[in-house]
Amino acid sequence: xxxxxxxxxxxxxxxxxxxxxxxxxxxxxxxxxxxxxxxxxxxxxxxxxxxxxxxxxxxxxxxxxxxxxxxxxxxxxxxxxxxxxxxxxxxxxxxxxxxxxxxxxxxxxxxxxxxxxxxxxxxxxxxxxxxxxxxxxxxxxxxxxxxxxxxxxxxxxxxxxxxxxxxxxxxxxxxxxxxxxxxxxxxxxxxxxxxxxxxxxxxxxxxxxxxxxxxxxxxxxxxxxxxxxxxxxxxxxxxxxxxxxxxxxxxxxxxxxxxxxxxxxxxxxxxxxxxxxxxxxxxxxxxxxxxxxxxxxxxxxxxxxxxxxxxxxxxxxxxxxxxxxxxxxxxxxxxxxxxxxxxxxxxxxxxxxxxxxxxxxxxxxxxxxxxxxxxxxxxxxxxxxxxxxxxxxxxxxxxxxxxxxxxxxxxxxxxxxxxxxxxxxxxxxxxxxxxxxxxxxxxxxxxxxxx
Numbered sequence: 001x002x003x004x005x006x007x008x009x010x011x012x013x014x015x016x017x018x019x020x021x022x023x024x025x026x027x028x029x030x031x032x033x034x035x036x037x038x039x040x041x042x043x044x045x046x047x048x049x050x051x052x053x054x055x056x057x058x059x060x061x062x063x064x065x066x067x068x069x070x071x072x073x074x075x076x077x078x079x080x081x082x083x084x085x086x087x088x089x090x091x092x093x094x095x096x097x098x099x100x101x102x103x104x105x106x107x108x109x110x111x112x113x114x115x116x117x118x119x120x121x122x123x124x125x126x127x128x129x130x131x132x133x134x135x136x137x138x139x140x141x142x143x144x145x146x147x148x149x150x151x152x153x154x155x156x157x158x159x160x161x162x163x164x165x166x167x168x169x170x171x172x173x174x175x176x177x178x179x180x181x182x183x184x185x186x187x188x189x190x191x192x193x194x195x196x197x198x199x200x201x202x203x204x205x206x207x208x209x210x211x212x213x214x215x216x217x218x219x220x221x222x223x224x225x226x227x228x229x230x231x232x233x234x235x236x237x238x239x240x241x242x243x244x245x246x247x248x249x250x251x252x253x254x255x256x257x258x259x260x261x262x263x264x265x266x267x268x269x270x271x272x273x274x275x276x277x278x279x280x281x282x283x284x285x286x287x288x289x290x291x292x293x294x295x296x297x298x299x300x301x302x303x304x305x306x307x308x309x310x311x312x313x314x315x316x317x318x319x320x321x322x323x324x325x326x327x328x329x330x331x332x333x334x335x336x337x338x339x340x341x342x343x344x345x346x347x348x349x350x351x352x353x354x355x356x357x358x359x360x361x362x363x364x365x366x367x368x369x370x371x372x373x374x375x376x377x378x379x380x381x382x383x384x385x386x387x388x389x390x391x392x393x394x395x396x397x398x399x400x401x402x403x404x405x406x407x408x409x410x411x412x413x414x415x416x417x418x419x420x421x422x423x424x425x426x427x428x429x430x431x432x433x434x435x436x437x438x439x440x441x442x443x444x445x446x447x448x449x450x451x
Contacts, residue, residue, distance in 0.1 A: 088301030089308070092429035099436070100429040103443050125405060125445075126232075132444045133235055136437040143232030146177045147225060154221055167217040167224075168209050171250075174224035178248060181231055182240045187220070187250040195251055198265040202254030206274060216275070223250060223274035230283040234403065238438050242431065243291040244268050262286035264293025264302065281400055288399025292392060295430050305391045311422045316391075318381055324388045332388060335381040338420060347376055373416070380417035398424055405445050 092100070126142055133140040150173055153165045171187060178185040188195070188205035195203035207216035227248065231239065239245050246268040252275065253261065259276030260283075263269045270286055272278060289302075296302035312318040318335065320328045329336070341347055350373040357365035381387075383401055387394040402424065432439045 088304045088306065089296035090430070090433070091307045092426065092433050096432050097425065097429045100425055100432045100439055103432075103439055104425065104428070129233075129405075129445050132441055135444075136440050138437055138441055139236040140234070141177070141180055141232055141236075143177065143228050146173055147228050147232075150221070151225060154225060163218075163221065165221075167212065167220040170221045170224040171209075174228050177228045178231060181236050181245075183231070183246055183248055185227070185248045185250075195249070195271075197261065197269075197271065198263055199261065201258060201261055201271075203251045203271060204254070206250045206252050219274040219277070220250065222277060223272060226278065226283070227272070233405065234287075235438065235441055237435060238291075238403075238431075238441075239287065242294065242434055242438060243287050244294055245270060245287060245290055248272060250274050260286055262289045264289050264298035267293060267298065281404065284400045284403040285396045287403065288396045289392065291399070292395050302392045302395070303390055305395070308395065308423065308426055309391055311419065311426060312381060313419065318388060319390045319394070320388055322389060324385055328388065329385065334379040335419075336379060337382045337385045337387060338377070338380045338417070339384045341376050341380055344376070347373065350376060377416035379419070381419045383420065394423070395427060398427065402427060402442060402446075 122144075126144065129140050130142065132138075150165060150170055153163050154170075156162055156164070171185070175185045187209070189208050193205055195205070197203060207213070207220070209217075209220075212220070244267055248270050249272070251271050251273060253259070253271065253273040259273050259278045261271040263271070267290070270283075270290070292298075292302045296305055309315055309318075314335070318332070320332075324332070329340075350369055354366060354369035354373065357363075357369055382394050383397040387397040398420070428439050428442070431442075
């Protein structure tokens with residue numbers, strides 16, 4: 001399972017009001033509000049404290065084999081191989097790694113500032129996605145034609161009459177959009193039903209639309225808008241063919257720390273608790289878990305992933321098995337997370353020094369400040385602190401950046417950490433193995449100039 005931070009806001013931003021679409025936005029301001037914790041497929045509503053108590057599913061090893069013998073064939077000549085003794089993951093070839101590196105090394109950074117014709121940032125970003133998808137024979141949909149009337153309704157001020165469209169219509173809109181991705185979106189209505197899942201997380205159906213309170217209706221509307229925008233950011237071929245997502249269920253999750261749960265063992269299901277107000281970045285985190293479960297044996301392999309772990313200078317020593325405490329982080333030094341470094345006062349000092357030296361034309365001071373900044377990032381090993389939990393969560397927090405137009409450039413190409421970059425390239429090479437077009441797409445739409 002993954003515990004993962006949920007937004008503290010009560011509403012999702014509209015396309016027009018969403019600061020994530022600002023050309024001046026800083027990816028780490030966004031991450032400060034929407035990213036956090038994880039253990040293998042859940043999303044928690046808090047970053048620490050109670051969020052740290054979510055159960056972790058630790059991979060058994062060959063030393064902890066099942067005490068009950070596995071069945072054999074009648075002759076006794078063929079014994080079933082325990083899943084933890086099978087090759088845990090599919091690895092890219094050296095040629096695929098080289099091809100991926102070549103793609104990352106030959107990109108064109110697309111300026112995102114509005115051109116003279118007045119095209120706004122959101123429209124330009126969607127146009128870039130559509131043009132890139134067409135270039136590589138992929139499919140993306142402009143969610144605005146589905147989304148805009150509902151977004152306007154959702155944010156209509158009370159003095160202007162408030163929201164008028166019922167939650168059932170929002171749900172139908174999102175259901176129709178998801179269907180274009182081959183996804184069934186549903187909200188079970190039998191209130192006493194217990195929803196089984198592979199992580200034994202208590203789940204029951206979400207509010208019955210016929211009897212939902214205004215607050216419950218608002219949550220359902222918000223979830224519908226978030227899901228449509230999340231899907232619209234990604235190619236159908238990645239969501240459907242690589243991640244294998246075919247089923248999204250709006251449910252009530254009994255654990256207050258879990259806002260969403262992707263199930264890599266089932267392989268195709270994402271459970272969402274609309275009352276938890278899941279921010280968009282969680283979707284990419286959970287989708288990465290589903291994708292990872294296709295690359296690795298989902299019950300055990302994605303937690304072991306020896307080739308990926310080998311990219312750490314200290315191997316499995318990079319992981320602590322739970323959300324890292326301050327004491328854990330101290331023991332992990334000198335390794336740290338990109339987010340922690342970026343939010344540190346030392347980085348601010350280095351950036352301020354660089355800016356001042358550049359303005360003064362002081363080349364020596366500029367180079368010194370740049371070297372200091374590079375040194376701060378030199379031992380970045382994970383995208384966020386929660387990546388220190390286990391390999392599956394390390395991949396999921398890095399996957400958030402890979403799938404995000406807004407985080408890709410800073411998180412992947414502009415990383416000053418050879419450790420983090422090597423991990424990103426490794427995951428992209430796995431995508432390349434299945435469909436090179438996906439890597440081309442993410443690398444093109446992810447390289448936008450926010451300045």
